[in-house]
Amino acid sequence: MTPTPEHEFRLAAEPLDDLDAAVLAELRGLHSDADPLPGDLLDRIKFTMSVAHLEAQVAEIVSESDLAPVRGTDYDRADTVTFARDGLSVMVTIEHGESPRADVAGWVSESDVEVELRERGRTRTTSTDDDGRFTFTGVERGLASFVLRRRSEPDAPPIITPAIEL
């Protein structure tokens, strides 16, 4: 049977029902399979938004050890990573214990720097000690980046590191 315009018109005026929900759910699944979001798009969007929001300068990765690339080259799993920007360098060492969480020990080339850890959906902040050291314990595994602000230059743009996988 060929659907008639009257039939369609009647159908169009009916409220949405469970069968519509099932059809839409199937459409969603089909499109997700046939044309999926690029794997790292969400992370790149969030990083770009952070940089824009903070009007931050992005640090470069200058060295890393024990790296095993994950999903492309935008970020890497590494045990020790060094970032640098504008004469400031920061070395971050990640200690993966048995637990699903990791500890982060860092060292900044200057003292009196505020360090903010940006994890998925939350942030926490600490300061470097007199030797430029800082720690974050019990950090959830996943992508994280660090935002650094020199306390002596509160109006200068902060420095943000590319996201690394903890």
Add this chain to the structure above:
Amino acid sequence: MQTGAGSESLAVRAADAFRAFRDGDPSGMSTLVDDVTPLLWSIARQQGVSRQGAEDVVQNAWLKLVEHAASIADPQSVLKWLITTTKRDAWTLGARSRREEPGASEDIREREPENTAPSPEAVVLAAEAGSVVWTHFAALPQRCQTLLRAIAFADRPDYAHVAEALGMPVGSIGPTRGRCLAKLRASLTADPRWELST
């Protein structure tokens, strides 16, 4: 049903996260990006841009939201703002690439209308998976495909909002089924393979 107790619509969640963001708490934006990006991706791709082009368009829409945060008067309109920005920029990009490659995409599309939305590979994939829904979806008019693909990535309370942001007339969908979903429903119902699979 995607509207259980406690789960607000996308538009409401977008408004809340954006308001908090503007008040100095950016933590909710991460979840919002997770929730809304698949919808924006669908809209960009339905305008006929490449995957690379859609990546740029969607990423830029979010970036513009941050840059124009101060000028968005009503947080309730943030979802709509993201949708219209994505659609407009994707359309512009698509128009530009069609102009730069005269005769490339537009003429082929005119001759082979079935190639407009689901790619040939996707149709093959879906056919192998035995998807009756895909076959009938691919036969819908382009604007209906755009609407339904977007709706599929939104929550039910958002349907009318999404349709309006896409420039579809009021009543295109929600609370009633609307023309596009009715067309799909009618052709599915008329297909004996569909009867078997439900």
